[in-house]
Amino acid sequence: MTLDTLLLYLAASVVLAITPGPTMLLAMSNGIAGGMRAAVCGIAGASAGSAILITIVALGLGSLLAASEWLFDALRAAGVAYLVWLGIKMWRSPPVDIRAALAASPADVLSGRVAFLRSLTVALSNPKALLFFAAFLPQFIDLASPQGPQYLVLGAAFIAIDTCIMLGYAAAGTQAVRWLSRRGLRMLNRGCAAGMWMLAATLAIWRRPGV
Template sequence: MTLDTLLLYLVASVALAITPGPTMLLAMSNGIAGGMRAAAWGIAGASLGAAFLIAVVALGLGSLLAASEGLFNAIRAAGVAYLVWLGIKMWRSQPIDLRAALAASPADVLRPRTAFLRSLTVALSNPKTLLFFAAFLPQFVTSTTPQLPQYVLLGAVFIGIDTCVMLGYAAAGTQAVRWLSRRSLRMINRGCAAGMWLLAATLAVWRRPGA
């Protein structure tokens, strides 16, 4: 892999990471509901999910999903259902005063374990992401040299960039808690919920190239 190829990959990864997606919306919502601690655990879950998908691609298993229409549709249906359910939860959630809640009743704040598990589930339940990695990463891999170290490098770079962007979304959520009214926070939560439903609808109707 040449330096020019790596720089091109960096630019492409930044462009992809800043595009709002389910894990980005979750990072912001987690920041609103549980502060940076819960958001950080959610980001860890999303990053672990991304690492797993990249490992799957590196091992060549992404081709199995690409070849199996039944498996793809099964995972897609599960992903759509989970995004819809998560959107409902976010729509119904009530913003809280984090400082008062942490002092009075820590159980009322979003638990780190919950943030971690739902972010991990979102990352793993989207077959479109796996197919994207399967199509995107190999373009930057040199076939004449060992490929596994290249996938490790590309994966680490992408996850690092993605993590930084999610931290930005989470920080925006925590600042929103500090400066905005409960009504405004509720509108942000519902906007994130609507974003989840839009992503679910997009995944439901999305067809693979050549399908």
């Protein structure tokens, strides 16, 4: 892999990562519901999910999903259902005053464990993400050199970029808690919920190229 190829990959990764997706919306939602601590746990879950998907692609297992229509549809159905359910949870979630909630009862604030698990689930239940990595990463792999180290470098670079951008979304969520009224926070929560439903609808009707 040449330096030019790596720089092109990094630029493409920034553009792709900054585009709002389920993990980005979830990072903002976690920041609103649980503060930066919960948001960081959620980001760790999303990053772990990306690492798992990239490892699957590097091992060549991504081709199984690409070749199996029923497996793809089953995973897609699970992903759609989970995004819809998560959107309902966000829509119904009351706006939280994090400082007051922590002073009264820490259990009222979104826990780091819940944030981690739901972000991990979102990352793993989206077959588009796996197919994206399967189509995107190999374009930057030099087949004449050992592929394992290249996947490691490319995967680590993408996850680092994605993590930084998710931190930005999470910080926006925590600032929203400080500056917005309860009505504004409720509207922001419902905006994230609507975003989840739109992504679920997109995933439900999406067809792979060539299908």
